[in-house]
Each structure stands twice: as C-alpha cells, then as structure tokens.
Amino acid sequence: MxxxxxxxxxxxxxxxxxxxxxxxxxxxxxxxxxxxxxxxxxxxxxxxxxxxxxxxxxxxxxxxxxxxxxxxxxxxxxxxxxxxxxxxxxxxxxxxxxxxxxxxxxxxxxxxxxxxxxxxxxxxxxxxxxxxxxxxxxTRFMPLTAQLLRMIHREKVIGDVHRVFCDFGLVIDLDSLPATSRLKDPALGAGALLDIGVYSLTWGLLGLDEGIAGTALKPQVFSAQSISQGIDVATSIVLYYPQNGRQGILTSTMKTKSDPVFARIEGSHGTILIEGIATSVPHRFTVIPSDATAERQVYDAPPKVGKGxxxxxxxxxxxxxxxRVENATMPWGETLRVLALMDGIRAAGVSQED
Ligand SMILES: NC(=O)c1ccc[n+]([C@@H]2O[C@H](COP(=O)([O-])OP(=O)(O)OC[C@H]3O[C@@H](n4cnc5c(N)ncnc54)[C@H](OP(=O)(O)O)[C@@H]3O)[C@@H](O)[C@H]2O)c1
CATH class of the missing domain: 3.40.50.720 (NAD(P)-binding Rossmann-like Domain)
Structure with missing residues (x-):
C-alpha cells in the first residue's frame, strides 16, 4: 500500500x-x-x-x-x-x-x-x-460509540431496543453573557437544540435504529421548546417509530447540568447506561442484564489522549x-436528515416564550 x-x-x-x-x-x-x-x-x-x-x-x-x-x-x-x-x-x-x-x-x-x-x-x-x-x-467517531452500537444492533446484548432516554444540559446564565455571545444571540444561531440538543437527538437516532440516511426508518417527531430572550433554553423531543413502537425521549436544557450518566437504552433483555463528562463525550457504558443473577459489564473508552x-x-x-468526498459514518445525507429533523422540531413543536 x-x-x-x-x-x-x-x-x-x-x-x-x-x-x-x-x-x-x-x-x-x-x-x-x-x-x-x-x-x-x-x-x-x-x-x-x-x-x-x-x-x-x-x-x-x-x-x-x-x-x-x-x-x-x-x-x-x-x-x-x-x-x-x-x-x-x-x-x-x-x-x-x-x-x-x-x-x-x-x-x-x-x-x-x-x-x-x-x-x-x-x-x-x-x-x-x-x-x-x-x-x-x-461523537460518532469515538471507538466507544462504535463498540456500543455494534453491541446493541449486531450482538443484541440487550435484545430488542424499545426506548432511549438522553439528556444534554449545561447551565448557561443568559443574563451574564454579552448580547454578542454565540450562546445568546439568536442571529448567531443560539439555543439549546442546535448547540447541545443535536447530541441527544443523535444518541436517540443511533440507539433506536441501526440505519442512517438512506436505510433508516422514519420516526414521527413531537417536541416542545421553552423560549427565553428569543432562543430555546430547553427543548424536549419524542421520537416515535410507528414501524416497531420504539420511542426516544431526548432532551436539552441551558438551566441544569445533566447527570454524568446521560443516556439509558432499554431493551427486551437489559439496559445500557452511558456516561461521560458531557453527552458529546462518552467515556463508559454499562450493560445491565434484566436477569438479576447475571453480571453487569462495564466498557471503558481507551486511555485518554487529548480530547478525542x-x-x-x-x-x-x-x-x-x-x-472519497464523503464519510461513511457521517455522510452528507445523514447531516441533512438530522438538520431536517431539527427544522421539524422547531417548526411543529409546542413553544412558549417566558
Ligand atoms: N464539537 C463540539 O464539541 C463543539 C463544542 C463547542 C462548540 N462547537 C461548535 O463550534 C462552533 C464555534 O463554537 P465556540 O464555542 O468555539 O465559539 P466561540 O468560543 O465563541 O468562538 C467562535 C469564534 O468564531 C469567530 N467569530 C467570527 N464571527 C463571530 C461572531 N460574530 N461572534 C463570535 N465569534 C465569531 C471568533 O474567532 P476569530 O475572532 O478568531 O475570528 C470566535 O473566537 C459552533 O458552531 C459550535 O456549535 C462544537
């Protein structure tokens, strides 16, 4: 070569x-x-x-x-x-x-x-x-993510997945930020969904369905956004797959720091908990079989070098x-699929300015 x-x-x-x-x-x-x-x-x-x-x-x-x-x-x-x-x-x-x-x-x-x-x-x-x-x-390129998805979808370590919960929360005090901050200015694209909710949505899509753009099932989407100073400070999404009844409950907020265990994936034979310093950076997942006599298995990311x-x-x-002009893990169609979902979440969701 x-x-x-x-x-x-x-x-x-x-x-x-x-x-x-x-x-x-x-x-x-x-x-x-x-x-x-x-x-x-x-x-x-x-x-x-x-x-x-x-x-x-x-x-x-x-x-x-x-x-x-x-x-x-x-x-x-x-x-x-x-x-x-x-x-x-x-x-x-x-x-x-x-x-x-x-x-x-x-x-x-x-x-x-x-x-x-x-x-x-x-x-x-x-x-x-x-x-x-x-x-x-x-996040999609981290070896731990690839291992997790292989174990869920190929090895079916927790059987058939039926629900995914995922949260990404950061405390962002809008009043203390200058009007020009990218986290505050609506003209710069500020808001929880685009900044951090995209990760919760990503974990939901990855956990609930092995497919990506082109092969993925199409979920129905329900959403609510809490608006303050013209931006969404909290966005909650429900993905519902009528094809198999699977549900994703995917949230983001600027009002609370999310728990280090940021996601839970439930299947017919067990549950997986994912943790990390942020929802974008998984460093461990734990497989908990529903059979209480079976042992939990913990999987850690490779030793930390840089941020990843x-x-x-x-x-x-x-x-x-x-x-190549595009990547197989994050092809152009997948970026467009996620962007279109976020367009729908903002357009059709219930929203309220405080
Ligand atoms: N992958 C991740 O984990 C991750 C984490 C954080 C952010 N991001 C993404 O990265 C992008 C930048 O975020 P950031 O947190 O790095 O932002 P940031 O700290 O505010 O920096 C943004 C930089 O963009 C330039 N810029 C150009 N026009 C600007 C304007 N009108 N207002 C502010 N900055 C302007 C400035 O650089 P110069 O003055 O040098 O031109 C500024 O330092 C966002 O799209 C965000 O979603 C990704």
Whole structure:
C-alpha cells in the first residue's frame, strides 16, 4: 500500500480561534502512540492576526502556521488542503461555500448549518467542485460509540431496543453573557437544540435504529421548546417509530447540568447506561442484564489522549487519501436528515416564550 494511504497527511487551515478551535488544534498536536494520519496545522484565520498569534502561542505546541487576520487568506492559501470551520453556526454556510469555491476540502463544526436548506446548498456546491466535506460530529467517531452500537444492533446484548432516554444540559446564565455571545444571540444561531440538543437527538437516532440516511426508518417527531430572550433554553423531543413502537425521549436544557450518566437504552433483555463528562463525550457504558443473577459489564473508552477530536480528523484524512468526498459514518445525507429533523422540531413543536 502506498505510504500516503497507510499514513496520510493533511494540511489544515483553521477558521476562528474560539473554544472549539482550541480543542481541535490541541488534539491535532497531541503526541499519540498509534497515529494513523499526520495533521499539520498549516494556517490560522482569525478576525485579527494578533488574536491568531495569541491562539498559536497558547494552544499550538511547537507548530508555526501562517497566521492571517482574515478567513479569506486561509481559503486562498495554496498550502492548505482542508479547512476546519470553528465559528458560530450562523456563519458555517458562508464559510463552507467560500472554502469550497477555492477548491478546499472542509470539516465543519456541528450543527453543520442553521437548517437543511442551507446544508443542501453547501453539499450541492461541494459536489460540483468535487471536494470532500463532512460535519464534525465527533461523537460518532469515538471507538466507544462504535463498540456500543455494534453491541446493541449486531450482538443484541440487550435484545430488542424499545426506548432511549438522553439528556444534554449545561447551565448557561443568559443574563451574564454579552448580547454578542454565540450562546445568546439568536442571529448567531443560539439555543439549546442546535448547540447541545443535536447530541441527544443523535444518541436517540443511533440507539433506536441501526440505519442512517438512506436505510433508516422514519420516526414521527413531537417536541416542545421553552423560549427565553428569543432562543430555546430547553427543548424536549419524542421520537416515535410507528414501524416497531420504539420511542426516544431526548432532551436539552441551558438551566441544569445533566447527570454524568446521560443516556439509558432499554431493551427486551437489559439496559445500557452511558456516561461521560458531557453527552458529546462518552467515556463508559454499562450493560445491565434484566436477569438479576447475571453480571453487569462495564466498557471503558481507551486511555485518554487529548480530547478525542483526532478520531474524526483521522477518518477525514483516510477518506481524502482514498479519493472519497464523503464519510461513511457521517455522510452528507445523514447531516441533512438530522438538520431536517431539527427544522421539524422547531417548526411543529409546542413553544412558549417566558
Ligand atoms: N464539537 C463540539 O464539541 C463543539 C463544542 C463547542 C462548540 N462547537 C461548535 O463550534 C462552533 C464555534 O463554537 P465556540 O464555542 O468555539 O465559539 P466561540 O468560543 O465563541 O468562538 C467562535 C469564534 O468564531 C469567530 N467569530 C467570527 N464571527 C463571530 C461572531 N460574530 N461572534 C463570535 N465569534 C465569531 C471568533 O474567532 P476569530 O475572532 O478568531 O475570528 C470566535 O473566537 C459552533 O458552531 C459550535 O456549535 C462544537
């Protein structure tokens, strides 16, 4: 096998120097024993070059990327293979389209865009340019997630699944945030559903049905949103599968920190509890057989190196080296399916401004 396929290299251009970009870059430079791809931080794009320099000093380790006081310079840099988009959701569409128009591959943070229509526009452009693009739904790429889904759907360790509960809650005090915060400003896409509810929804979809876009069953969706200062501070979703009676109860809130055991998957022969520091980061699951004499089995994530963003980045590098334009775990259709569900949750749900 050519070495580029065995251990591909990607040169990344980072768009935005906020929280998520710091986590992502930190993971790209963290030493790992079992490296399967080489990630080079080639360029940083920020609203100011001073901010870009401070970012590299703080999070960049030994790297020395080109630092630009604009995003456009990153898209135009011929040494950048792929652009990582880590700015508020409201700007994802525009940033993706600009990167694509320069022939760059793209990894864009979740939620991919504000709605399914924007997402479709971006995928149409990527298809036309023949470039790779993926939503950075990192939770789906963690080895523990893959193991859990295999055990549920293939090995049927808890028999037939009938319900999934999942919660993602963070305490976000809107009154203490500036009006310009991405967590508060409706124009930036603020709200619990797009920020964190997307993870609860994802666990529900993954736990209740082995299929993804193209093969998945279509659930009916019921929802309620509590609105404060123009954004949803709590969103609850019920997914109901009339085909087999399965139900998902999937919640998100900005008013309470969720329990470390953030999800419960119930089946005909047992229950699985999933836990982690956040609903996006599973670190353990426990299989509890309904037979009280049978032992519980605990499964832990591999020893912690970095935060776990390199799993998705390695997958992207392997895809691009193999000439693929989309990823099998998070294909374009799956991003659009989730966005369309979230459109429906907002459009048809019961909502009340406090
Ligand atoms: N995968 C995950 O676990 C995860 C976790 C957190 C966030 N995210 C996603 O990542 C994206 C960014 O979130 P974040 O928490 O990193 O946000 P953040 O800390 O507020 O940083 C966002 C960055 O975007 C740039 N930006 C451009 N226009 C902006 C504007 N009008 N207001 C604020 N920032 C602006 C700024 O960088 P410059 O000034 O350098 O240009 C800013 O530092 C969101 O879509 C979010 O959903 C994902």
């Amino acid at each position: 050519p070495s580029e396929l065995r251990r591909p290299t990607l040169r990344w251009g980072i768009i935005g120097t906020g929280l998520i970009s710091s986590w992502f870059v930190g993971d790209m430079v963290v030493p790992r024993a079992d490296v399967t791809a080489t990630h080079v931080i080639q360029a940083i794009g920020s609203s100011s070059s001073e901010k870009g320099r401070a970012f590299v000093e703080k999070y960049g380790g030994d790297i020395s990327p080109s630092i630009y006081g604009s995003y456009d310079a990153v898209y135009a840099d011929p040494d950048v293979d792929i652009v990582y988009i880590g700015i508020p959701h409201a700007f994802h569409k525009d940033a993706c389209l600009k990167a694509i128009s320069h022939g760059k591959h793209v990894l864009c943070e979740k939620p991919f865009t504000l709605n399914a229509q924007e997402g479709q526009e971006v995928f149409n452009a990527a298809k036309k340019m023949g470039v790779y693009i993926m939503e950075a739904m990192w 963003f390199f799993y998705e980045a390695d997958a992207v590098a392997r895809d691009i080296a193999a000439g």
